[in-house]
Amino acid sequence: DFLAAIEETTPLFGVAEEELGKRLLGGIIHYSPHIDAILKEGQLYINQVRKPGSTPLLSVALHGPPGSGKTALAAKMAIDSDFPFIKFVTPEDMVGFSEMQKVQQLDKIFRDAYKSPLSVIVIDNIELLVDWVPIGPRFSNTVLVALKVLLGKQPPKDRKLIIFATTTARSVLTQLDLFSRFDAEIAVPNVNEQQELAHILQHSGAFSEQDQDRAIREIQDITGSREVGVGIKRILTSIETAKQDSDLAGRFAMVLSRDIAANRSDYS
Amino acid sequence: DFLAAIEETTPLFGVAEEELGKRLLGGIIHYSPHIDAILKEGQLYINQVRKPGSTPLLSVALHGPPGSGKTALAAKMAIDSDFPFIKFVTPEDMVGFSEMQKVQQLDKIFRDAYKSPLSVIVIDNIELLVDWVPIGPRFSNTVLVALKVLLGKQPPKDRKLIIFATTTARSVLTQLDLFSRFDAEIAVPNVNEQQELAHILQHSGAFSEQDQDRAIREIQDITGSREVGVGIKRILTSIETAKQDSDLAGRFAMVLSRDIAANRSDYS
Amino acid sequence: DFLAAIEETTPLFGVAEEELGKRLLGGIIHYSPHIDAILKEGQLYINQVRKPGSTPLLSVALHGPPGSGKTALAAKMAIDSDFPFIKFVTPEDMVGFSEMQKVQQLDKIFRDAYKSPLSVIVIDNIELLVDWVPIGPRFSNTVLVALKVLLGKQPPKDRKLIIFATTTARSVLTQLDLFSRFDAEIAVPNVNEQQELAHILQHSGAFSEQDQDRAIREIQDITGSREVGVGIKRILTSIETAKQDSDLAGRFAMVLSRDIAANRSDYS
Amino acid sequence: DFLAAIEETTPLFGVAEEELGKRLLGGIIHYSPHIDAILKEGQLYINQVRKPGSTPLLSVALHGPPGSGKTALAAKMAIDSDFPFIKFVTPEDMVGFSEMQKVQQLDKIFRDAYKSPLSVIVIDNIELLVDWVPIGPRFSNTVLVALKVLLGKQPPKDRKLIIFATTTARSVLTQLDLFSRFDAEIAVPNVNEQQELAHILQHSGAFSEQDQDRAIREIQDITGSREVGVGIKRILTSIETAKQDSDLAGRFAMVLSRDIAANRSDYS
Amino acid sequence: DFLAAIEETTPLFGVAEEELGKRLLGGIIHYSPHIDAILKEGQLYINQVRKPGSTPLLSVALHGPPGSGKTALAAKMAIDSDFPFIKFVTPEDMVGFSEMQKVQQLDKIFRDAYKSPLSVIVIDNIELLVDWVPIGPRFSNTVLVALKVLLGKQPPKDRKLIIFATTTARSVLTQLDLFSRFDAEIAVPNVNEQQELAHILQHSGAFSEQDQDRAIREIQDITGSREVGVGIKRILTSIETAKQDSDLAGRFAMVLSRDIAANRSDYS
Amino acid sequence: DFLAAIEETTPLFGVAEEELGKRLLGGIIHYSPHIDAILKEGQLYINQVRKPGSTPLLSVALHGPPGSGKTALAAKMAIDSDFPFIKFVTPEDMVGFSEMQKVQQLDKIFRDAYKSPLSVIVIDNIELLVDWVPIGPRFSNTVLVALKVLLGKQPPKDRKLIIFATTTARSVLTQLDLFSRFDAEIAVPNVNEQQELAHILQHSGAFSEQDQDRAIREIQDITGSREVGVGIKRILTSIETAKQDSDLAGRFAMVLSRDIAANRSDYS
Ligand SMILES: Nc1ncnc2c1ncn2[C@@H]1O[C@H](COP(=O)(O)OP(=O)(O)OP(=O)(O)O)[C@@H](O)[C@H]1O
Ligand SMILES: Nc1ncnc2c1ncn2[C@@H]1O[C@H](COP(=O)(O)OP(=O)(O)OP(=O)(O)O)[C@@H](O)[C@H]1O
Ligand SMILES: Nc1ncnc2c1ncn2[C@@H]1O[C@H](COP(=O)(O)OP(=O)(O)OP(=O)(O)O)[C@@H](O)[C@H]1O
Ligand SMILES: Nc1ncnc2c1ncn2[C@@H]1O[C@H](COP(=O)(O)OP(=O)(O)OP(=O)(O)O)[C@@H](O)[C@H]1O
Ligand SMILES: Nc1ncnc2c1ncn2[C@@H]1O[C@H](COP(=O)(O)OP(=O)(O)OP(=O)(O)O)[C@@H](O)[C@H]1O
Ligand SMILES: Nc1ncnc2c1ncn2[C@@H]1O[C@H](COP(=O)(O)OP(=O)(O)OP(=O)(O)O)[C@@H](O)[C@H]1O
Ligand SMILES: [Mg+2]
Numbered sequence A, B, C, D, E, F: 001d002f003l004a005a006i007e008e009t010t011p012l013f014g015v016a017e018e019e020l021g022k023r024l025l026g027g028i029i030h031y032s033p034h035i036d037a038i039l040k041e042g043q044l045y046i047n048q049v050r051k052p053g054s055t056p057l058l059s060v061a062l063h064g065p066p067g068s069g070k071t072a073l074a075a076k077m078a079i080d081s082d083f084p085f086i087k088f089v090t091p092e093d094m095v096g097f098s099e100m101q102k103v104q105q106l107d108k109i110f111r112d113a114y115k116s117p118l119s120v121i122v123i124d125n126i127e128l129l130v131d132w133v134p135i136g137p138r139f140s141n142t143v144l145v146a147l148k149v150l151l152g153k154q155p156p157k158d159r160k161l162i163i164f165a166t167t168t169a170r171s172v173l174t175q176l177d178l179f180s181r182f183d184a185e186i187a188v189p190n191v192n193e194q195q196e197l198a199h200i201l202q203h204s205g206a207f208s209e210q211d212q213d214r215a216i217r218e219i220q221d222i223t224g225s226r227e228v229g230v231g232i233k234r235i236l237t238s239i240e241t242a243k244q245d246s247d248l249a250g251r252f253a254m255v256l257s258r259d260i261a262a263n264r265s266d267y268s
């Protein structure tokens, strides 16, 4: 039944390695100094929590456009912490849960975390967890208030907790008065510069220097801008699609340009 | 009871041949090069998923006006994939389900799909699945968020999944922030050109060349436009109705013109 | 209990003769060529469905002002079909049902219909079935979406189904995006011409030619218009009331004029 | 329990004499020809239903300002019908019922009525039965639709039913599209003329001619108008209050004037 | 359990002396002729109900600003009636009740009252009983309609009932169409005149004539007005606070002025 | 189960020392005369309640910007009272509770308090307890009304109760008509003056006089204002973060300035 189902999907202690690993299959490509800066900032917060006598609770929001790499980066930070309790919380595991079941699940995860001296909780896609839908707007009040409360609830004595949350909807969280509950925020940018894109294409091993140049040039021609403006996730998928085509560079330019265009109309 | 009912209507593995076949009874008439292009694009996505090492999840939205052939084309793509697990999901099988039961049913179908190395899920009339009603507007938040989550949930290791969804309500899905969750979209157009209509009439075997010409001319006269603008579904039904009349061409023109007019007032 | 109650009011196969007959107690008076045209159109759709190899599903909406005869005409069409399964669905039999119970009842009726090779379902007052109330507006989303889905759900192989639905609220159904789900619509008009009214009075056998003339003249005087504009139902009731009075024509004119006036203020 | 409670408060057959009598304790004072006309109109409808072969269902709405005598007049009509089944339905007996319980109670009462050849149902304060509250506005959709359906549901063969409903909120019922479901309406007016008031004072036996004159004159002075504009219910209570005072006429004028003023500010 | 809990808090017959006494601990200070007039008016209504043959039901609303003494005055009237059944109904005893439980509790109390020949029911803070919240606005429809119905429901034969209700929210009750259900209203004013305040200070026994004068003068200085405008409840508490201070008059003036200011900003 | 869970987290009598102590780990730094004034005012109210014969119920609202020290100051007041029953109520302990469960929990806590001669209840973050969310706005009506009622409910004879509530949302509580239910309010300010900030830095023992000066100067430079405007909570955390850096003053200035900026955009 339901409770049993919760029980078995919840490793009381230990690290959610498989869950995190799955999110890191695409690796972390250091296509820009931003990436290093982001990872370093994550580490800094983790060290602050780790330090004896310091604040026992810290929450960090990773926000950015779709596919920009928020989940992978949060997973990387969590794994690199080496904390004994790491939990990955995602709406994917709560499909079909009632609002109350979600809240009870969250409460349970936090209670489990409080049992370890050092814990990380990653909350992925926090705007979906509160059932946010722009029409209305509608969302789960119950889950939202529970998150507000849990983000501010100090662990018991000798317990420390750091929370990383990812979201594409920073402004929504601000409206919901959820964003201000975080102690810190990290912005995860799109791939915006042509040389960043070049770095990624090169890293893929599939593009000759010439292909690379042609692809980037064609993208600039199609989109009419030197600015790239797309998440790394889409770039990696587009490389994969292009590889199936005889005209690698052309197909890549076509597919990615379509995504860039869609991004612009969605987010401007 | 309810769970038992779900169980018996859900073939855990295997292909929903009867369900798909029922949607293809009218065949696929190649009345325009668009049709071939659409089917080829579907095949391309299927091949991309099939390829070892590629992205394990792809979702494609087929959208177009009522009766334009979305369901038949999605069914054709699914059958042609030859994937070992093919599931056809339709609101018709969920009449009387609560929101929660719908979500649990969806969740179950996706879990089943994850058990096969290569799976296709066809979700028909996705706007009805979320109980969309324009007044209000109202819709099922619960089902909507579940679909958003499921469309982005990666299958487990060594499992691949392609999703085709059909809808007449692309703009609604966009408002609901559901459309952007799809990796690709395929537009299914109405029959718009007179020569496309001629092709279909000829294919029916019921119209002499003369009947054909007269029918098309009369439609142009009644509707006052060379543009046809109606789904193939209606054309096939109208042929059938016309066949019952002594004045084949006249009756056909009358019936179809009424549909064309209704279409215009509804969708402009 | 409830399920038992459903069971006993639902003849699994067979014809709802009593239900239909009750709606035809007032007979069908052929007061205008419209009536014949309406009945013929109904027959045409029934024949189309009956014909082997043709479309297995057809839905027809009869709409018109209150008391114009929609229910009687739909009942007549259904009876005249001679189909082996005829079901009359009315909100009257669902008083006190929850939304879910209504949907399950509807679903059951359709499932029963699919068991017969040729079926008719008459859905009376479809706007009340969806609990439509103009203030708000409010309605049952659940029942509405179920009707949309059922109106488009093809019967299984070798099964055919024609649906007649009646409503006073065509524009409401259009707003709810329910009206466009019907394959055809039949408008049932008020009695509008004085000679139509004369026909009905004559048919009643209670009015002398002189009474008839006086009544019609007085109505024109009171309402200030040659246009009658009232449903046949009210005319039949008013004749009955007038018969109780010594001044047959005068009382008839008075009573009916009041109804005509009320109609105008309600529907303009 | 609840069902048992319903059972015992529901005389399956028979006349709700006590319930009706309670509403007639103040008698019917014939203070104006209106009263006789109203009662006669009620009788007329009852006779029409009684007549063999006539329409088996008639519904009449009595509407008017608070305390104008609607309930007493409806009770009088019901009792005078001498029909074998008379039922008085009032929200007072449904305090604490859920919407569904109310609907089921209503449905039961109508079903009981259908068992008698001739039945009267009096529905008191129908706007409270649908839980109408002007703020929002709010009301019970479930009860409203049930009433609409029941008001139009024909009794079975050889059964006849007349329904009297009372309300202070004619415009509300119109907005809710409930008012048009009634076959006839009877307006119950306030006591508006000074001579009507004089009639009632005289009938009370407590006022000398002089007291009477003084009271009426003072009311005119205080309210600044010859129009009275108050329900008979309040007049009877005010007489009672005044009787306790040494200054009968003055106290009566004072108390009633206050009510008249309140009425005006409420209803204009 | 819940029912048991209701049972034990509900004295079936008898007088809620403790409940009423608690509300009268501060006594009734006759600081103004208004107080005597109010109490006399209450007595008058009670006598009217008591009188054999008179109206068996009377409801009186006591309304006024916060702390003006409504509850104490209603309690005083109830106790002074010497009726055999007196019940004090307050939201305080219904914390945690569902809407239905509240309604059932109210219904029970009224049924109990109907068992006694002469009953008083005091309903305290009636706007809280209907869960009124200005934002929205929101309130309990269920409780509101129940109160409307119960306020107009005549007791059975030989039973009489008078209802006193208190509220700070007369305009809210008017909007909710609840206020007009009362037969009479009594306005309970703030302490507005300086000499009324002087009376109360003198009655406290703590203020010398000089302190009194200084306090009043300082209040006039601070608030900038000769009008006092505060409830007696606050005056009594402020005296108590001031007594703890060496500077009796100064502290009293300071504390009370703050309240007066808050009152003005809240209620203007 | 749930009831058991409530039971064990609810010390029927006694002092919630651990709960309160946890909130005071950062101590109370007397960085400004305001702090002393606030604590003295709290003591004054406690003494008033303690005094025999005085008002048995007093409620005090502590409001101020996020992190300004409300919770710590309320905890301090509660502990310093030395009352035999002290209860700390926080939404953190009610995650996953339904509205009804929250209300029942609150009701239980108050009932427990009534059993002690002298009780303190601290209600932390009262706006979260009512599930306040600015979008909508939405909140729990049920909890809100329960709080209103409980704040005004006098303890039984010989029982006294003082309530301290904290909130960042004074204006919200005012809109909800909850704020006016408090007998008194205490404003808790941000650290606004540079010399207050200096006091706190000095108290930390980590800053040399020079560091201190530089930090304050840099903050003034970055934020462009002499006004500090941030809660002490953030200052203490920022000191801790800065301590991890070689450039103590610079890092402190940077981190705190960011918070100050965020505060300004949020609250202006
Ligand atoms: N520098 C990088 N940063 C982040 N991800 C990277 C980087 N380099 C490669 N990747 C890969 O890119 C993908 C980023 O996808 P990810 O799901 O983390 O994005 P997201 O922003 O969470 O997307 P969504 O908005 O859909 O949640 C991952 O597969 C990751 O392994
Ligand atoms: N080229 C074609 N493309 C699609 N359908 C075709 C084509 N040729 C013939 N058909 C037939 O036309 C009909 C199309 O109906 P279908 O139900 O697929 O349309 P739809 O767009 O899904 O309609 P709806 O908007 O009602 O869901 C089917 O019977 C199909 O067999
Ligand atoms: N030509 C006719 N068409 C329809 N009804 C007729 C005709 N002649 C006589 N009648 C009688 O008139 C009455 C029409 O009432 P019916 O209930 O069918 O109207 P309706 O439009 O369904 O009313 P409502 O709007 O209330 O549902 C029936 O009693 C029917 O027997
Ligand atoms: N001519 C009359 N018509 C109606 N009632 C009369 C008449 N003469 C005396 N009465 C008495 O007046 C009172 C009318 O009260 P009744 O409750 O019927 O009014 P109402 O309009 O239903 O009030 P409400 O609006 O509160 O429901 C009754 O006691 C009735 O006996
Ligand atoms: N003349 C008076 N009238 C009313 N109360 C008085 C009077 N003299 C003294 N009191 C005392 O003043 C207090 C009035 O408080 P009470 O609770 O009755 O006010 P209220 O208007 O009901 O307040 P709230 O608006 O909070 O419900 C009581 O303690 C009462 O004993
Ligand atoms: N003078 C002071 N006043 C209040 N808190 C102080 C003071 N000096 C030091 N502190 C410490 O500062 C911190 C204040 O945090 P606290 O949680 O009480 O703030 P808050 O206003 O309740 O925050 P929030 O708005 O998040 O509820 C506590 O750790 C407390 O020990
Ligand atoms: Mg992500």
Ligand SMILES: [Mg+2]
Residues within 6 Å of the ligand: B070, B071, B072, B124, B125, B166
């Ligand atoms: Mg389709």
Ligand SMILES: [Mg+2]
Residues within 6 Å of the ligand: C070, C071, C072, C124, C125, C166
């Ligand atoms: Mg009908």
Ligand SMILES: [Mg+2]
Residues within 6 Å of the ligand: D070, D071, D072, D124, D125, D166
């Ligand atoms: Mg009445």
Ligand SMILES: [Mg+2]
Residues within 6 Å of the ligand: E070, E071, E072, E124, E125, E166
């Ligand atoms: Mg009070």
Ligand SMILES: [Mg+2]
Residues within 6 Å of the ligand: F070, F071, F072, F124, F125, F166
């Ligand atoms: Mg706090």
